[in-house]
């Protein structure tokens with residue numbers, strides 16, 4: 018296997034990530050001299066082509082920055098109507114009152130390299146058979162290569178009685194819908210923390226981004242209840258969609274221990290099907306039929322699927338576990354589409370096991386970009402993504418566990434001295450102070 | 465994916481500190497100028513200037529350790545792993561070393577230890 022700097026062994030790179038993060042925090046002054054302006058020595062290519070990127074979120078912006086610096090002669094177009102960029106990993110911190118809403122909002126334009134053409138529209142239609150996309154503003158754009166980075170569609174409508182407008186009212190919270198929803202969720206959580214009552218948490222069936230977030234919210238609510246004095250008046254229930262709390266066995270075991278210590282009741286194979294906000298009642302589908310619970314506070318995580326434009330295109334999986342929700346049919350190692358070789362995928366849209374976190378984007382983007390350039394130059398793609406997924410699992414305001422794993426569910430801690438299964442302040446510090454700057458640097462191509 | 469490349473570290477530092485990164489860099493440059501000035505003026509850096517700087521540095525280091533958890537919305541109760549205490553110690557030591565380094569030329573230029581210099585030269589003249 019090629020072990021050039023563009024394609025190092027996955028493990029070697031992973032080992033460096035968090036060190037880089039901490040160094041960024043503590044040694045900033047010493048780094049300055051001569052560093053500004055210079056970029057990492059990644060190979061440039063003289064290859065020419067028109068590359069279209071669908072979606073300017075974490076994945077699309079990272080890809081745009083990397084392509085712009087590595088392909089000086091290529092034409093790059095990015096398509097997304099969103100002028101605001103949201104730091105989604107911060108939603109849980111907004112939703113638990115740690116951050117203000119404004120701390121997760123910035124301008125998309127800040128991260129779009131000057132030589133990248135930004136079309137402020139949605140991709141309405143993908144036609145990979147003729148290498149063309151059509152936008153919601155009526156433009157058709159031909160491409161030589163396409164990167165699909167549209168993220169997910171949040172399917173609140175799939176839960177009967179649920180709509181985004183409910184968030185923050187009638188005890189309904191959901192940090193997934195955006196910064197405003199996260200702030201409204203905090204308002205609902207703060208009321209619950211004072212009053213107590215029945216609190217319900219859980220996650221949907223199928224693939225979802227940051228599967229740790231529903232657990233974080235449950236534990237943060239418990240922490241807030243304790244702090245506000247309402248814990249004794251509250252009962253907390255976490256509804257897992259299958260038979261485990263987390264897909265990685267040692268993490269499941271650790272969570273069981275934490276739940277037991279903090280009195281959070283775990284229920285398995287319970288999937289939220291409907292809510293009745295007037296009556297404050299939630300209905301869960303279980304293998305034994307529907308069950309209903311009254312709630313005073315409920316954190317709703319919507320089912321997720323590919324956005325319509327991808328779902329209705331030939332790009333999604335046609336069979337297997339990712340077909341129903343239209344996830345992009347990419348090879349899980351190369352990030353290349355398995356039927357359309359000039360199409361690559363990065364981020365949440367990919368139909369691969371795990372990998373739906375911003376931290377995954379950091380490892381997927383260079384792989385997709387390197388392989389795309391190889392394809393442009395007529396070479397075989399050799400860069401490999403190993404499934405790296407990470408989510409600092411916040412257990413209280415002040416402590417977290419730094420969980421990192423690969424496709425096999427093997428824990429792959431970046432730092433040998435941070436035990437992934439031990440709650441710690443250092444992991445909280447990484448979540449609260451280091452993730453956002455590292456993420457923004459990634460969007461600027463520094464990954 | 466060149467994680468140790470200085471430009472990546474610098475980009476993260478920019479995003480972490482924003483404007484304050486440049487204030488910090490300017491302060492670092494100023495400290496280096498002060499060292500140069502001390503040397504040009506023949507000021508001794510060892511002895512009293514270093515002692516005073518180390519004293520202030522120690523206070524700053526202890527203060528940094530005291531406020532570090534609160535600066536992250538946490539408290540000492542959240543220091544749960546051995547590495548948390550090592551990190552806290554590292555923060556204290558970094559602040560101690562940084563403050564001592566930065567303040568030594570300041571105290572030297574302010575004339576701390578000049579009487580010692582005099583005593584030394586008197587002694588050596590005899």
Ligand SMILES: Cc1cc2nc3c(=O)[nH]c(=O)nc-3n(C[C@H](O)[C@H](O)[C@H](O)COP(=O)(O)OP(=O)(O)OC[C@H]3O[C@@H](n4cnc5c(N)ncnc54)[C@H](O)[C@@H]3O)c2cc1C
Pocket residue numbers: 071072073074075076077096097098099104105106107108109138139140141166167168169192193226227230324326363364365366373374375376377378407408409
């Ligand atoms: C509550 C929460 C907590 C999280 N916590 C963490 C965490 O702790 N750590 C972590 O690493 N990750 C976390 N994540 C996950 C992380 O934010 C995502 O994995 C990451 O944003 C994925 O990037 P993406 O570009 O694939 O999708 P996004 O960032 O969602 O971007 C998708 C973009 O595509 C655009 N788009 C959609 N449809 C179209 C279309 N048809 N045409 C053009 N553009 C389109 C959208 O407007 C959007 O800008 C969290 C996410 C949430 C919601």
